[in-house]
Amino acid sequence: MSYDAMMAFVRETRALSEVQGRLGWDQETMMPRGAAAQRAEEMAAMESVLHARRSDPRLADWLADAVPEGDVQEAQIRQIRRDLNHATRVPAALSAELARVTSLSQGIWAEAREASNFNAFAPTLQKVVALRRQEAEALADGGDPYDALLDLYEPGATAGQLDEMFGALRPRLVALRDRIVRSERQAPVMASEIPEDVQMKLTAEVATGFGYDMTRGRIDRSVHPFSSGSGLDVRITTRISPDAPLESIYSTIHEVGHAAYEQQVDPAYLLTPIGGGASMGVHESQSRLFENQLGRSAAFTSWLFGRLEGLTGTGGLADARAFYAAANRVAPGHIRTEADEVHYNLHILMRFDLERELIAGRLAVADLPEAWNTRFARDFGLDVRSDAQGVLQDVHWSLGLFGYFPTYTLGNVYAGCLHAAMRRDLPELDSALAAGSAAPATDWLAEKVRRHGGLHAPRDLIERATGAPVSEEPLLAYLEEKFGALYGF
Structure with a gap:
């Protein structure tokens, strides 16, 4: 009886949380810019209500009396206890203020990014960092x-564990990049723009081909692409860039990885603590696997080249093989979301180090641009010419998402493990991708990963899916084989 009463209460809380999420989606896509101050108060009010429910004393009583029956109930109780522990440790006033400030911060960041003016954003970021330190x-x-913040996105992970994993990745990524540079082989570049209407048409096609159910979702445009929602209402956004013709397509594929994960969780878990992804690292494994190992494969790019050829021309590329090389071109660049697979994790490792310094108080917000630019020059050999292509390029810190960035690289590692197992199990995969469909992969992931929601701990889930311990080796082996072939070594 206690378990049933507790779950009914928690489902209502989850439903209210989804309403709060919809307010956030609206803010990024349709809300009038002049409504920002009011929306911040609305978000703070919603957070106050949610915090009160998440820390309700009845939850402790229900947990004490609940007797779980089976793995599902045990997982629900484990997550409710975890959420209650978080809610009771963080004061209600702090939780509401974080919601209010980060809601306002999004708009201030967007305007500062457009103007490439970090100083216009710095005072707000200082408030966000101070509040997140208090929460941490x-x-x-x-x-x-910092471990406390990281645990919000990747339960059980610590900075020390990630340091070890990232330390194993860095030297081989740098060595691979250096071999590509020494090869002196130049990948082709698309020479023409893709009209906006064609980009939006293609985003819908590839979203459907990668398993996104449009009857329970929609695609909109935003400054920074994102996925929002769970269960029966999961929405994505993309960014249209005429001068970066493939960005909208690959950002859409990325977000579909997140969205399809949420859509394919067992419906019996809807609006419950285990009714979403197991962690952000597992979530990123779905999006990065879709975007890279599948979306940039020779098989899928051959289909995409044919579609582009029919809709808008080849962009000066001779054939599908040249398009494959262009889609996988390796070159250092300033923007993380546009980075190739070889450089991407180096972007993340830099952010991981910088945000740890910010949370620890060893790096002041005012000194962040200089620290960013110095580190970027060291890691990428490029000077940062503006704040927009440097410290202001990502939305995450404006939202207070400290501890989120490392889950991208952890997701890449998980994706490497899943891809190796998938290739072992699905000999027909390339044939489907060459027809524009990722259905075999989507079905495999639905069975092995997605339907379980938060039933299992993140690493345990990946190990159950693949039959092997989590390791960075499959990712590195995939990168070295793929780019060795592309660059002739």
Whole structure:
């Protein structure tokens, strides 16, 4: 009886949280710019209601009396206890203020990014960092504050564990990049723009081909692409860039990875604590696997080249093989979301180090642009010419998402493990991709990963799906084989 009463209460809380998420989606896509101040108050009010429910004393009583029956109930109870622990450690006033400030911060960041003016954003970022430090210290209870934030996105992970994994990745990524540079082989570049209407048409096609159910979702445009929602209402956005003709297509494929994950969780878990992805690292494994190992494969790019040829021309590329090389071109660049697979994780490792310094108080917000630019020059050999192509390019810190960035690289590692197992199990995969369909992969992921939602811990879920321990080796082997072939070594 206690379990049933607790779950009914928690489902209502989850439903209210989805309403709050819809407010965030609207803010990024349709809300009039002049409504930002009011929306911030609305978000703070919603957060106050949600915090009160998440820390309701009845939850502790229900948890004490609940007797789980089976793995599903055990997982639900585990997650409710975890959520209650977080809610009771963070003061209600702090939780509401974080919601209010980060809601306002999004708009201020967007305007500062458009103007390429970090100083216009710095005072707001200072408030966000200070509030997140307070939250981190409350959650850490004497431990490492950054680990407490990381745990919000990747339960059980620590900065020390990631340091070890990232330390194994970095030298081989740098060595691979250096071999590509020494090869002196130049990949072709698309020479023409793709009209906006063609880009939007293609985004809908590839979204459907990668398993996105448009009857329970929609595609809109935003400054920074994102996925929002769960269960029966999962929405994505993309960014149209006329001078970066493939960006909208690959950002859409990326977000479809997130969205299809949420759509394919077991419907029995709808609006429950395990009714979403197991972690952000697992979530990113779905999006990065779709975007890269599948979306940039020779098989899928051959189909995409044919579609582009019929709709808008080949962009000066001779054939599908040249298009494959262009879609996988390796070159250092300033923008993380446009980075190739070889450089991408180096972008993440830099952000991981910088945000740890910010949360620890060893790096002041005012000094962030200089720290960013110095580190970027060291890691990529490029000077940062503007704040927009440097420290202002990502939305994450404006939202207070400290601890989120490393889940991108962790997701790449998980994706490497899943891709190796998928290729072992699906000999017909390339034939489907060459026809514009990722259905075999989507079905495999639905069975092995997605339907389970948050039933299993993140690493346990990946190991169950692949039959092997989590390791960075499959990712590195895939990158070295793929780009060795493309660049002739």
